Amino acid sequence: MPQDLITQLPRLDALFDQYSERFGKQQTPYRNHVYRLINLVAAQKTLDPQEWEALEIAAFFHDAGIWLAGTFDYLQPSARLAEHYLEEHQLGHCRTLVRAMILNHHKISRYDKDRNNLVEVFRRADWIDVSLGVIRFGVPMARVRLIKHAFPNAGFHRLLLKLSGQQLLSQPWRPLPMLKR
Template sequence: MNQSLITQLPRVEQLFDRYAERFGKQQTTYRNHVYRLVNLVIAQRPLNVEELDKLQIAAFFHDAGIWLAGTFDYLPSSSRQADHYLQEEQLEDWSHDVHNMIMNHHKVSRFSHNHLDLTEAFRRADWIDVSLGLLRFGVPMARIRLIKRSFPNAGFHPLLLKLSGRQILKQPWRPFPMFRR
């Protein structure tokens, strides 16, 4: 396990700069979630340079539709935004992998039986973070605490509760994104 944390990701920072106005006061909240996810994936498996780059894109866009499309039904819009970005950057070959990470990050059951699969590691990382470490998938609690101390919640979980409450009031018949896949 890599002991040092990744605290600066150029592509992630460039994307946050690009969309700063859309995130507003919640930019730090979401940025910290993105960095927690990246570090939780790395706590599960080593990454090569290309995988880290794909992970940066998927991590940035995975929930970004909440802010960029203004919807809590954000998986399709997040994936579309990522596809658009990949086209701009001439990285269309990565679309399948990035799409899988985004569209399956809330999946309750495994995406793959191969625990080293990047999409599966990303799915588990999101569940570790959203569950506040109750689900760990083999990541040591000490590592989770270190990641959480380095990238504090900054209101992320209360934001999820607020958005969930709005969704229930607005469309009680429509299940949350994590229950539709």
């Protein structure tokens, strides 16, 4: 497990700069969530350069459809936004992995029997963060606390509850995105 936290990634920071107006005051909560995810993935798996590339892009776009596509039914829109970015930047070699990470990050059951499959590791990282560390998949609580301290919640979970409530009230027949897969 790496001792140092990942606090800056140029591609990721450039994406947040590019879309800062679209995120508005919710950028810090989302940015911190994304950096928590990246650090939680790094706490579970050593990544090769291509996996790092895919992780940065998938982490940024995994929930971005909420803001960039204006919908709480955001899995497919988030995947499409990521695919557009990949195409624009000649990163098509990451397409399958990035798409799988985005579309399966809310999956309740395992994505793959291989615990080191990056899609599975990313899925677990999101569950660790969304559960506030109650579910840890073997990541030590001390590491979770360190990551949460470096990247505070800043209202991210409150925002998710608010958006979930709005969706339930306005469209009770539509399942929440985390319950679709």
